[in-house]
Amino acid sequence: MIHIISTRVVLAALFTLTNMLFVTQILAADSKVDYQIQGAVYEWYGRLDLPSEPALVLDKSASKIALLSNQGAHHLMSIDILAMHKPYVEIEVELEFLPKPDQVGQEIVGRYIIQKLFINPQTAQVTQSEIVKNEVDSFTSKYRPSSNANLIRSFVYKWTRSLDRSSESKSADKLLLNAFALNTPFLSEESNDSVTGYLAQLAKLDSINSHRAIKYLKITPTAEPNSFAVEYQYKWNLINKDNEPELAQIAVDIQLVVKDGRVFVQHYKAKYLPPVTDLGAEIRC
Amino acid sequence: MKYFSRISVFSVAILVASLASWSFNVSAKMPILKGIGGDFTLASSNGHDVSLSDFKEKVVLIFFGYTNCADICPTTVAHINQMMKKLTAVQRAKVQVLFISFDSEYDTPKHLNKYLNYFNPSFIGLVDVQEKVNQVAKLYHAEFSKLADEKVTVEYKKLSVEDKDTAQRKGYLYSHSAKIFVIDRKSRVRGFFYTGTPLTDMRDQVVELLNN
DSSP: OOOOOOHHHHHHHHHHHHHHHHOHHHHHHSOOOOHHHHHHHHHHHHHHTSTTSOOOTTBSOHHHHGGGSSSEEEEEEEEEEEEOOTTOEEEEEEEEEEEOOSSTTOOEEEEEEEEEEEEETTTTEEEEEEEEEEEEEEEEEOOOOOHHHHHHHHHHHHHHHHHHHHHTTOOOOGGGGGGBOTTOOEEOTTOOOSHHHHHHHHHHHOOEEEEEEEEEEEEEEOSSTTEEEEEEEEEEEEEOTTSOEEEEEEEEEEEEEEETTEEEEEEEEEEEOOOOOOTTTOOOO | OHHHHHHHHHHHHHHHHHHHHHHHHHHHSOOEETTSOOOOEEEBTTSSEEEGGGGTTSEEEEEEEOTTOSSHHHHHHHHHHHHHHTSOHHHHTTEEEEEEEOOTTTOOHHHHHHHHHTTOTTOEEEOOOHHHHHHHHHHTTOOEEESOSSOBOOTTOSSOOSOTTSOOOOBOOEEEOOOEEEEOTTSOEEEEEOTTSOHHHHHHHHHHHHHO
């Protein structure tokens, strides 16, 4: 039986393979982050710290549940994929857990924790967790809540993943559209003034290997309660439908609020940035 | 069995070698840069308006500069001309160099014609009212700014664009970015060259764009 595979798919596979074989060092500096996994992990920890959420029902060890209850803040330091054994992806998360103090301003002793998470890649849901290391800090810390920041990161990562999927004409996460109201001010780098119009335009690209790498993500609380300004940049690589590589630098500014563990976008604006050039080579007179 | 395993090893070696060579070609490919560039129309040294879209099917090299520039502009234009000499006559016919002057106050199409003729008569100079030039510079994120609000003598220039019997005028000095914009045959920005870019690298990239 002869399988007819499109040239682009073959090219993409060869491109990936050759990258793996010959340009590992370059990739090491600019390796692709799996935003689906990252989004799932940040969402899990963001929800864990919500006052209304039941905590850690998935943890095997009952004695450790109290340590990671919803009375605290999980500050993530690293997320590593350990193994991809079907149907789960095994993740190791390194984090600092700060228990909620009894009094405002009280110094607390945190914990250094390494935790394994098992994620179903189809649903992007954490199905199981396991604490690998749990050490009491030898210093005190000021309590810093983390739930909103983790939920916002999760939104940004999932949104990014969704844009990449749309650019490859694959189905995007429709639930993310719930974060945008009909009248949410929206402006894409291609001047689309609606989310749906933007996603539809991306779908027409019919590209492959679309990857937006997030750079300089900054989450700043604003004067309004639970309101945040989110800024970041994308370095967007893709192979277009004519098998040509494309590259863009995009700046994104989002205003959003977090309510009951859900993110609502109030304002979204993206614009192209000038390409990054070799300033060392560029002589100015 | 041994025979087959030798064939397998040989095949893998061939595949790896091919992939290595293919990988080199891919990494050498200039990506299409999104969010920069676009069509424009400006008065030219040819005596008529010229648009970027006039050069579809050609590779276009654009440089933003001014004729009063003492150093980087003549050096860069000369560098581009050296690269042109490395192309075959057929390839050269498919490459167009555009020199866009942002010094609308001093430079004229006539100036540009004389200036570029020192290097290569096929190069086209473009200049227009400042507003139109600014618009093009904005499209391409080309930066320039006056070094001072005072005009200075331009007698230091080796390449005089004034007629011999005309009194030398004074002009402004500018600070400006010095990249050469590389535009493919579909008028899309593909990257940049600099005065320091090796001529063979420039030629190879241009030829690759001509062949695709």
